[in-house]
Amino acid sequence: MARMIFTRLLLMFMAMFVVVTAMFFGIRLGGTDPAIAIQGSYATAESIAFLRASLGLDEPLWQQYVMYMTGVLTGDLGVSLQNGRPVLEQILLVLPNTFDLTFWGMIIGVVVGVPLGFASAIKRNTFWDQVIRVGTLASISMPPFIIAYLLLIIFAITFSMFPVNGGGDMDILSSRASHLFLPAMALGLAVAAYIARLTRTSILEILSKDFIRTARAKGVSEFRVMTRHVLKLSWVGIVTLIGIYSAVSVGGSVAIELVFGRPGVGRLVIGAISQGDFTMLQGAIIFYAAFVSLVNIIVDVTYTFLDPRIRYT
C-alpha cells in the first residue's frame, strides 16, 4: 500500500515535470510576447526591447528554463510578468475561493446525484424515473457556465435572493456562504446529472447479477438487498465517478468564476492568457495538475478500502 502510494506520487511528479516543461517551451515559442502585451501595440521598439531585457526574456531559453525549474522545486513560482508580484502569493490569495467552489460543487453533486440515480434505478421505467432521466438529460445538455448563467438570472437578478457578483468577504461566514451558494449549486447540478445517470446504469447492472437473484430467492428483504448487496458494491463505481468528475468540476469552475465575477484561479488564468503572463499561467496550471493528480491518487487508495477484491502490491 505505502509502496503503491509512493509509486503513484513519483509518477505524478514525473507527469507534472513533463507538463510544466511542455508548457514552458510551448508558451515561449508560440504565445504572445508579454512585452508587447504589457505595453500595447503603440509601444516603440526600444521600450519593448528594454522591457524584454528587464523581464529576463533575452536570456537563452535553456537558461530561463533551468532558472524557472530550480525555482519551482524550491517552491518559488517566479513573479508575475504583468504586475511583478510573486505568482505563488497571488494564487494562494484566491485559492480558498476556487477550493470552496469545487469542493462544495462536488459535495452537492454527490449528495444530489447518487440518491437520484439510485431512485431512478429502483423505480425504473416509472413516472419518477422518466422525470429524473429528462431532468438529468437537460442538465447534461448545458455547459456548467450556462447553468450558472440561468441560476444568476433567476435567483440573483429576478428574485434578488443572492448577491450577483464577487466572492464575498472570506472572513465573514454568511457573506462567504451567500456568495458561494449559486456558483456551487451550478457546478453541483452539472456534476450531479452525470453522477445520477452513471449511478443508474451501474445499479441496473448490479441488479441483473446472479447474487442479487440468489439473495432474493433465499428470502432476503428487498430493503436489505438494496442496502447490503447493491449499495455496498455500487460504492466502488461511485468513488470512480467522484474522481472523474472532480476533474470536470475543476474545468467548470473556470467559466463559473467568470459568470459570477468570483476571484479565483480560473480568473487568473484567463487574465494571464490575454496579457501574455507566462509565469502566472504556468503557476496556475501546476496547481490544477497537482489537484487533479492528487484526487486520482486518493480515489485509487479509497478503492482498496471499498472493494476487497482490489489489492495493490
Added chain:
Amino acid sequence: MISSQNLNYDVPAPKSGLLALPIKFYKRVRSLPMSGQIGVLILIFVLGTALIGPLLVPHDPVSQSLINRNKGFSAEHWFGTDAFGRDVFSRLVVGTRHTILLTSSALLLSAGLGILIGLVAAYNRSNWVDSLICWTMDILLTFPMVIMGVVVVAILGQGTLNVGIAIAVAFLPRMVRMSRGVALTLVTSEFVEAARAIGASPSRIVIRHLLPNVMIEMSSISTLWLATAIKTETSLSFLGLGVQPPTPSWGLMVREGLSTLYINAWPSLLPVIAIFITIIGLNLVVDGTQDSLNPHTKDH
C-alpha cells in the same frame, strides 16, 4: 477453377434512384424511440440553419447602430438588438454555422490523428512505443477538457483556428484510447495474421487492414462526443479565447450579454437556449441509439 461469377455473394442490389438513401435514413430514424426521433428533427433544424441560415439573415451580424441599442423584439429585428445595436437574430444564425463547423472539423481532425496513433500503439502492443503512447495519453487525460483547451490556446494564442486545434487536442487522448482498444481486438485476429504471413509490411497492415475496420467503430463513437465538443467550444469562446469580437459565436454572445443583463437579457439568453437545444438534440439521438442497442438497459 473458380470463376469470378461464382464469387458473386448475395448482396442485395442498392435501390437505384434519388430516394433510396433518404428512405433508408427515414426508416432508420423511425426505428428510434420517440425521444430519439425528436432529437433527429432538432439536429436537422440546427444543421439546416448552419448550412443555409447565414445566406438568408436579414441583417449584417456585425453592423452596429447606436440609436438601435438594446431594442426588444420587433418585425425589423426579430430577436431585438444587443448593446451595440446589432441584430441578435442574425448573430445567432451566423453563430450557429461557426459553432457547428468548428466543432465538427475539430472532431474530424482529432479522430484522424487519434485513430492513427491508436493503431500504431495497438500494433506495437508489446514494446515501448505502446507504453509511451499510453503514458502520454494518460497524462493528457487527467486534464479537464476546458483546462486542456485553455493550455493549448495559451500556447498558440487566441483565435478561431486555435480553439479548433485546442478541441482536437483535448479529444485526442480519448480518441487514441478508443481506437487502440478497438484495434487491440483486431490485431490478434486471423486476417492480420494472414497479412503478416504473406509478408505485408507493418505500415501496410495498419493502413490497409486495421484502419478500415477501426474507422467504422470510431465514426459512431466520434458522434457521441459531438455534444461534449460543442460544450467545450462554447465554454472556450465564452471565456473569450475563441473567435474575437465582433464576429458572432454563441459562447461569445453570452459573454457580451452578461454586462447588460439588467437592461436586456435576451442577447445572452437566446444563445443559451440555442446551445441547450442543440446539445439536447444530440443527446436525445445518442440516448435513443444506445437504448436500442444496449441489451442491459433495454428491458430494465
